[in-house]
Amino acid sequence: MLNYNCISISAYDDREVAVEMIQRYDVNALPVVDSDGVLLGIVTVDDILDVAEEEATEDIQKGAAVAPLETRYSVASPTQLFRKRIGWLLILIFVNLISASVISSYEEYVVEFITLALFMPLVIASGGNCGAQSATLMVRAIATGDLELSDWLMAIQTVARAGDNIVSVSQLYGGDSHIAWIVGLSMIAIVFVANSFGALLPFVLSRLKVDPAAASSPLITSVMDVLGLLIYFSIAVLVLG
Amino acid sequence: MLNYNCISISAYDDREVAVEMIQRYDVNALPVVDSDGVLLGIVTVDDILDVAEEEATEDIQKGAAVAPLETRYSVASPTQLFRKRIGWLLILIFVNLISASVISSYEEYVVEFITLALFMPLVIASGGNCGAQSATLMVRAIATGDLELSDWLMAIQTVARAGDNIVSVSQLYGGDSHIAWIVGLSMIAIVFVANSFGALLPFVLSRLKVDPAAASSPLITSVMDVLGLLIYFSIAVLVLG
Numbered sequence: 001m002l003n004y005n006c007i008s009i010s011a012y013d014d015r016e017v018a019v020e021m022i023q024r025y026d027v028n029a030l031p032v033v034d035s036d037g038v039l040l041g042i043v044t045v046d047d048i049l050d051v052a053e054e055e056a057t058e059d060i061q062k063g064a065a066v067a068p069l070e071t072r073y074s075v076a077s078p079t080q081l082f083r084k085r086i087g088w089l090l091i092l093i094f095v096n097l098i099s100a101s102v103i104s105s106y107e108e109y110v111v112e113f114i115t116l117a118l119f120m121p122l123v124i125a126s127g128g129n130c131g132a133q134s135a136t137l138m139v140r141a142i143a144t145g146d147l148e149l150s151d152w153l154m155a156i157q158t159v160a161r162a163g164d165n166i167v168s169v170s171q172l173y174g175g176d177s178h179i180a181w182i183v184g185l186s187m188i189a190i191v192f193v194a195n196s197f198g199a200l201l202p203f204v205l206s207r208l209k210v211d212p213a214a215a216s217s218p219l220i221t222s223v224m225d226v227l228g229l230l231i232y233f234s235i236a237v238l239v240l241g
Numbered sequence: 242m243l244n245y246n247c248i249s250i251s252a253y254d255d256r257e258v259a260v261e262m263i264q265r266y267d268v269n270a271l272p273v274v275d276s277d278g279v280l281l282g283i284v285t286v287d288d289i290l291d292v293a294e295e296e297a298t299e300d301i302q303k304g305a306a307v308a309p310l311e312t313r314y315s316v317a318s319p320t321q322l323f324r325k326r327i328g329w330l331l332i333l334i335f336v337n338l339i340s341a342s343v344i345s346s347y348e349e350y351v352v353e354f355i356t357l358a359l360f361m362p363l364v365i366a367s368g369g370n371c372g373a374q375s376a377t378l379m380v381r382a383i384a385t386g387d388l389e390l391s392d393w394l395m396a397i398q399t400v401a402r403a404g405d406n407i408v409s410v411s412q413l414y415g416g417d418s419h420i421a422w423i424v425g426l427s428m429i430a431i432v433f434v435a436n437s438f439g440a441l442l443p444f445v446l447s448r449l450k451v452d453p454a455a456a457s458s459p460l461i462t463s464v465m466d467v468l469g470l471l472i473y474f475s476i477a478v479l480v481l482g
Contacts (some may be wrong), residue, residue, distance in 0.1 A: 023294070026287040028269055032451060045286045046267040052290060053264070056297035057381055063304060064377030064458055065370060073382035085374050092370050099362040110358050117351050117358045121340040121466050123364065129333050129459040133326050136305030140298055142315035217305055217458035218370040225362050 008033045011040055018043050019052045059143055062213035063136060065092065088218065095222040099124075099229055106233040109240065115179045116236055123183060124228035127190040128221030134198030135215040142202055142212050148211065182239050186232040193231065194224050249274045252281055259284050260293045261386065269468050301385055303454035304377060306333065328460065336463040340365075340470055347474040350481065356420045364424060365469035368431040369462030375439030376456045383443055383453050427473040434472065435465050441482055 008031040009018050022030055022045055029042045058068040065088035069076055076084075103110065103120075110117050139149040198220050202212035249272040250259050263271055263286055270283045299309040306329035310317055317325075344351065344361075351358050382388040439461050443453035 019290075022287070023290050025343065045269065045290065049260075049286065049290060049293060051265050052293055052297075053385060056293075057385060060304060060377060060381045062295075063301060064373050065379060066374050069378075072387045074387050081378075085371075087255070089367070089370060089374075093363070096363040096366045099366070099374055100246070100359045103359045103362070107355055107359070111355050114348055114352050117361075118341045118344045118348070120361065121344070121365065121470070122334070122337040124335045125340070125463055125466055126330070127332060127412075128462060129330060130326075132305050132459050133307050133330075136301060137307060137314055137322075140301045144294060144298060144313050146313045158465075191333075217462075218373050221369060221458075221462055222366055223369055225366055227306060229362070 015051050016055055019048055022048045061214050063216050065096035065216040065218040092218055092222045102229040109236055119183045123186045123232050124225045126187055127194040127228040129189035130191050131198035131220040131224045132217035134195045135220045138199050138202045139212045139215055147179045178239050182236045186235050189231050190228045256292050260289055263289045300454050304457050306457040306459040333463045340466045343470040350477055359423045364427045364473050365466045367428055368435040368465035368469040371432050372435035372439035372461040372465045373458035375436045378456055379440050379443045380453045380456055391480045419480055423477045427476050429474050431469045
């Protein structure tokens, strides 16, 4: 008698599906079938281990804004490496140029209060670092099936609360001078925005059918530079009048 | 007859060793022995698959300057998340404060040539992005056993050549004004330093018996902010006299 309830994988499925199925059902081999359910072959668990490692490597590379190498690093040619890295670097340069134009539009304030320039890297870097942490945690949770698209609200709440705590750090900068207030308030606002943005972006990308891993640390850092500068200078204008 | 050549793992070995051995020998189960070679039990390949996923998750979290959660993200409490994130955030804030003091020591130039301030985030972000790419590629290559400590010279050469190519991008900024020259030259120098620093740091950490994964994207980005600003302002002083 034929048993149609056997666990199997279609020949057209992504290899990540095979990793997930073997992990879920704890089997040592998985039958591969065609669209009619006819057996074509099997994948064994030791093949799957190599696939799982390659997939993890791809995710890690994407997380640093490198297109997956599809080969071992040690045998990759400089030209290959260049091609895998240059795409995102160029996109990020355009994002960084937006940062330049944000500063440019607040140039008069920078000239008048030069101390504002000193704290620029501090406030924007904190946003980038927090955002990169949030995004990375979220991307990995989605990739391992720990979080589903529908969990985004819960995720945001967790992250926002974590962000809230981190905020206390910025109280280091509370003082009585105007600049201290600007830096302190900006850091609170930026850390909050960075956490929310970092946590939300992977879900938005997922929804748009884009690989959430595109929410890489360098992308988050560069976007948070722009948002961070906007927040910093807006608060500066408010405080300095 | 006893066979002492059987593949086995010691009960005192790290679980990562089990992953590597099962991957290398393509076996379905691995005997676990005590220091006398007495069998204590076995680990099967489906356990290993879960361990491999957890190890990859840990590496990904470290890569974003988050201490390994040691639990699923969806069940981590805000307090746990806070503890895992705050350590590196605080360290990085101190690195960012060094950035502030670098700008402070070139304050007179910023006041005189305010355009220098506009391009600050662009030049330092490019360094951070390149460095994060290099470091991540290298950390993963070391983690998967693709590169050994002794390969660092070859790795540096590959990365330096890739960096060299990326440099051509910065020719976008070649122009005839002083600032265009400063930005262009800084980007060439910074991309070169970032690639070398990002590639070298994981090997140095490895050598010092520190987990190379500590060379996270946020750490590289923050250190490259400091180095980038030093390079940028040194070139500015040279060009502007």
